[in-house]
Amino acid sequence: MTEAILLVGGKGTRLRPLTVHTPKPMVPAAGVPFLTHQLARARAAGVEHVVLATSYLAEVFEPYFGDGAALGLRLEYVTEVEPLGTGGAIRNVAERLDSGPDEPVLIFNGDILTGLDIRALVAEHRSAGADVSLHLTRVQDPRAFGLVPTDGTGRVTAFLEKPQTPEEIVTDQINAGAYVFRRSVIDAIPAGRPVSVERETFPGLLADGAHLQGMVDSTYWLDLGTPQAFIRGSADLVLGLAPSPAVPGRCGEALVLPSAEVAPGAKLTGGTVIGAGAVIGEGATVDGSTVLDDAVVGPGAVVTDSMVGRAARVGARTVLRGAVVGDGARVGADNELHEGARIWCGASLPDAAIRFSSDA
Ligand code: GTP
Numbered sequence: 566m567t568e569a570i571l572l573v574g575g576k577g578t579r580l581r582p583l584t585v586h587t588p589k590p591m592v593p594a595a596g597v598p599f600l601t602h603q604l605a606r607a608r609a610a611g612v613e614h615v616v617l618a619t620s621y622l623a624e625v626f627e628p629y630f631g632d633g634a635a636l637g638l639r640l641e642y643v644t645e646v647e648p649l650g651t652g653g654a655i656r657n658v659a660e661r662l663d664s665g666p667d668e669p670v671l672i673f674n675g676d677i678l679t680g681l682d683i684r685a686l687v688a689e690h691r692s693a694g695a696d697v698s699l700h701l702t703r704v705q706d707p708r709a710f711g712l713v714p715t716d717g718t719g720r721v722t723a724f725l726e727k728p729q730t731p732e733e734i735v736t737d738q739i740n741a742g743a744y745v746f747r748r749s750v751i752d753a754i755p756a757g758r759p760v761s762v763e764r765e766t767f768p769g770l771l772a773d774g775a776h777l778q779g780m781v782d783s784t785y786w787l788d789l790g791t792p793q794a795f796i797r798g799s800a801d802l803v804l805g806l807a808p809s810p811a812v813p814g815r816c817g818e819a820l821v822l823p824s825a826e827v828a829p830g831a832k833l834t835g836g837t838v839i840g841a842g843a844v845i846g847e848g849a850t851v852d853g854s855t856v857l858d859d860a861v862v863g864p865g866a867v868v869t870d871s872m873v874g875r876a877a878r879v880g881a882r883t884v885l886r887g888a889v890v891g892d893g894a895r896v897g898a899d900n901e902l903h904e905g906a907r908i909w910c911g912a913s914l915p916d917a918a919i920r921f922s923s924d925a
Contacts, residue, residue, distance in 0.1 A: 567613040568664050572654050573600060573675035574620030574645060579790050582891035582910045583872065588622040590675040591629070592795065593857060595802035595812045596822050596838055598629065599789065602802065603673060604636050605811035610683035612671060613639060616661045618654035620645040652760030659751050666749040674742035678798040680784035680808045681743055690745040693719065695778035697750055697770060700743040702786040710739035711763060713779055721777035724768045738779065741786055750775070792889045792907070796872050800836030800853045819851075828864070846881065854885075863898060877908075880916060 577589035584592065590600035607615060615638055619626055623644040633640030643658045655672060664670050669690050671683065681700050690698035699721065701713050712725040714736040728734045740763060750770070754760055771777055785807045789795045801807040805816030814820050819833035822840055827833065828847040835853035839845060843856045846864035856862055856873045863881035871885040879890060880898030888902040891910035896902070899917040908914060 567611070568662055568668075569607050569612045569615045569671035569673060570655055570658055570662075571600070571603065571607075571615055571617050571673050571675050572651055573617050573626065574623070574648055574654055575676070576621045576648075577676075577790075580792060580795060582907060583792060583795065583874070583889060584621075585910050586622075586892055588619075588625065589789070591622075591625055593838070593840065593855065594678070594789070594795065594799040595809070596820050596840070597811055597813060599678075599795075599798075600626075600630075600675060601636075601811045602678065602809040603675065604630070604633070604638060604640075605809060607671070607673070607683065608637050609810055612683075613637075614641075614663065615639070616641045616643060616658045618643055618645070618658050620648040620654070648759070650759040650761045652754050652762035652766040653758060655746070655751055655762060656754035656756050656760065659754075662748060662751070664748040666747075666752075668748050669745045670748050670751060672744045672746055676789045677742040677786070678789055678802070678807050679741065679743070679782075679786045681741070681782050681786070682784070683743070685782065686743065686780050687745055689719070689778060689780045693778040694776065695745075696747050696775040697767070698745040698778040698780060699767075700741040701738040701779045701781045702741040703737045703781065703783050704739055705737070707734055707737050707739055712736050713738050713740050715779040715781075719779050719781075721767075721771060721779050724763070724771065726764075738781060741782075742788070792872060793870070793887060796853070796855055796870055799838060799855050803836035803838055806836075822858075840875070857892070860890075871902075874910065 573590040577584035591598040627642050714722050787798045789798045803820045819837040824841045825839040825843045827845045830847045831845045831849045833851050837851045838855045840858035842859040844861045848865045849862050851868045854868045854871045857875040859876040860873045861878045865882040867884045869886045871888045873890045874892035876893050877890045878895045882899050884901045887904035888906040890908045893911045894908045895913045897916035900919050901921045
């Protein structure tokens with residue numbers, strides 16, 4: 566097994582404003598573009614050739630990763646003029662694959678952080694003689710996901726859209742976004758039109774009697790589709806809770822990239838990342854958060870479970886909890902932004918514009 570396709574062309578709408586200038590797989594997690602972790606994990610599992618299926622902001626991938634030699638990989642890039650969806654994107658890169666018709670090809674969503682045993686998924690695929698094998702994970706509340714029940718041998722019995730009633734929750738197994746396809750199955754996806762692998766390809770294969778195998782692997786798994794999940798994933802990488810060979814430094818409470826300036830009295834905890842050239846002021850507390858390159862966090866600010874975008878500024882004594890400040894945005898001093906607050910790229914918030922007070 567030497568080949569993989571990485572789906573990295575989505576618009577990442579749920580992650581805005583982080584994805585306004587940067588496609589989701591290129592948003593930094595633990596100090597490097599998130600995709601670096603996926604590529605490094607694929608390499609560690611024996612993958613040598615990766616085709617990146619790009620679309621949204623496609624031009625930024627190749628200048629950063631080049632031919633992949635720095636990661637020990639051979640990388641190729643294929644760009645869709647119009648987004649083709651997950652299945653269409655897989656079909657669109659087929660001609661770049663070297664694998665023979667019966668050989669396994671790995672396919673990864675470009676926004677999943679997981680400790681999946683990739684070699685075990687391929688081994689299961691081979692021993693089951695499957696057409697497609699899926700990584701399944703178990704979640705406590707499956708209502709937001711497509712369910713994938715399996716029989717006693719792990720063979721997929723159905724693909725069920727998001728369940729609406731308790732009776733419809735027939736399993737806690739969900740599609741975790743990593744697959745092994747028999748090469749010939751990729752070639753059989755219709756070319757030149759949008760196709761959803763989840764909604765069209767998988768149910769269609771099942772209806773046609775194909776063998777779809779599910780492998781439950783319940784190690785670390787997080788879909789980084791939302792800002793809160795992305796911030797959590799980055800912190801878990803820094804803390805060593807999520808596995809990656811690509812974290813640039815030792816795991817611990819914080820990762821401070823070279824050329825960042827952290828005042829001696831500042832406190833960094835909970836898997837915080839301080840990007841290159843960023844400045845953290847005296848007495849500031851940054852917990853479980855990501856401060857991107859060249860951003861400034863003022864003295865006495867308290868930043869918790871938040872993301873401060875590239876070259877953004879957070880004023881003195883401002884409190885961010887579960888907030889996102891877009892690239893180049895300015896939040897004045899003495900503000901309080903709570904869960905879900907998103908300041909758009911380049912926007913400006915004056916001093917003391919938003920406060921929460923118990924006697925207000
Ligand atoms: P949202 O807009 O927030 O839902 O994010 P998204 O656009 O990334 O969509 P989603 O999370 O469903 O995508 C799952 C994976 O497939 C991600 O890695 C996307 O980059 C990728 N993807 C989704 N649509 C396309 C597409 O049309 N083309 C390509 N090449 N990749 C896609």
